[in-house]
Amino acid sequence: MPVALYSDSNSEEGREMEDMVDNRGKFFPTCSNRRPAKMEAGSDSDVEIDRLDGTQWCHCGQCAVMPTARECRCCSEIDQVRTVMDEEGAACITLHPGFEAVCLNSWVLQTAYYVYRQQYGGRAQENSIQEKYRHTAYRQLVRMCWQF
Incomplete structure (x- = not known):
């Protein structure tokens, strides 16, 4: 069972963050028991089907189709993540100069876990x-991304 890491997972930003990070790599949990994120135009089911058919919804060029539509989120769709990306001119949060050091380096993760x-x-x-x-x-x- 995934653990909510954002302190207020009932807020819109918390749900967006939880939904987005699921598609970022091997260290992130799958999204199985959360409600679907708000999608743009069309009915939710139409948008979900479109998101599972390919990565046309991806703006950063790094996304992959995931098992569920709610996991198919682009980092560019989340305002606060987009702000952090824009500060460094990164097209994707995974291409941000700090991402690998902060989120993927095993020594950093071990120390942060302590x-x-x-x-x-x-x-x-x-x-x-x-x-x-x-x-x-x-x-x-x-x-x-949220500085807390």
Whole structure:
């Protein structure tokens, strides 16, 4: 079961962040029990079908079709992520100069997990190393984009 990493996952930004990061790589959880994100024009089912048919919805050029339509989100569709990308002229959040160091470097993730574990104690996620790093990378991306 995925753990909500954004402190207010009921907010629009929290849902957008949770939905977006799912399609960013091996460290991110799959989206299985969240409600669908708001989509643009057309009925939700029409847009969902379109998103599963290809990556025409992708603006950054780095997206891939995921198992569900709610996972098929482009980083460019989330305002705060787009702002961070624009600051460095990155076409995709995964191409941002800080992304790899902050969200994918195993030493950084290990150290950030220790901070998380110290802060949350017994409530800290204690699963496989991949799950710990996925959880931590998710938190790191939120921190990078929303500064908390």
